[in-house]
Amino acid sequence: EPEVTQTPSHQVTQMGQEVILRCVPISNHLYFYWYRQILGQKVEFLVSFYNNEISEKSEIFDDQFSVERPDGSNFTLKIRSTKLEDSAMYFCASNDRIYYEQYFGPGTRLTVT
Amino acid sequence: GIQVEQSPPDLILQEGANSTLRCNFSDSVNNLQWFHQNPWGQLINLFYIPSGTKQNGRLSATTVATERYSLLYISSSQTTDSGVYFCAGVRTYKYIFGTGTRLKVLA
16 A cells, blocks of 8 residues: 655754755655654645645744755655754645545654754 | 634553543644654544544554544553654645644553
8 A cells, every 4th residue: 555654753953953854755756745743743734736836834833944856756845944843753644635534654853852 | 714623632541541632623624633742743644534433452643523533542552552642633735733642651
C-alpha cells in the first residue's frame, strides 16, 4: 500500500540554524500539507500546497517558514532560523482530492537546542 | 474558527473493557478522521468517516454530521490500544484536530 515517507526521522539542530524537512507524498496525490505537534499538545495545521503554490496557511506559518516541491516527488518544509519553540514533531500529509482522506507520514522529530 | 472538543481527556481501562470516545465540532466539517497516536508518535489512521458507521475489527466509529459529533467505540480493549486518540475534521484545506483522549489499558 502506498505511503507517505519523511526524512529524517529525528533532527537535532542549534538555534538559529536552517533546517529542511523532507517528505515524499503518495505519487498520484495533488494536495500536500504540513502539520506540527509540540510535545504533549494537539496537532496543528501549518500549510497546504496545491498546483505549486500555497493554498492556505496558519498564523504559525510566518516568514521563517517556506515550502517547496522541488521535483515531481519531494515536498519540503524549510525553517530559516530555528528557535527553541520550533521543537516539535512535524507531519507531512497528502491526498488526491480536496476534503478527502489525508494520509500522514510518520513524522520528523525536530529538536532545537 | 472551528473548535473540536474530545471527551474524556483521559481514560483508564482494564483489559477487556469497552469504551466510547466522543468528538464534538462547533460547526459543520466536510469530513472527519480518527487517528491513534502510538508511543513512537506516529499517527495511525483508524477511520475516514464523514458520516454513518464503519467497523474495523474491535473498533467502530459513527459520525452524525447533522449534529456535529462522532463516536469511536473500542471493544474488548487490549494493552496495545493504549495511546492518544485524535479526531480531526476538515474545512477548506486543513484538518482541525481535537485535543485528544489519552487512553491507558491496564493488563
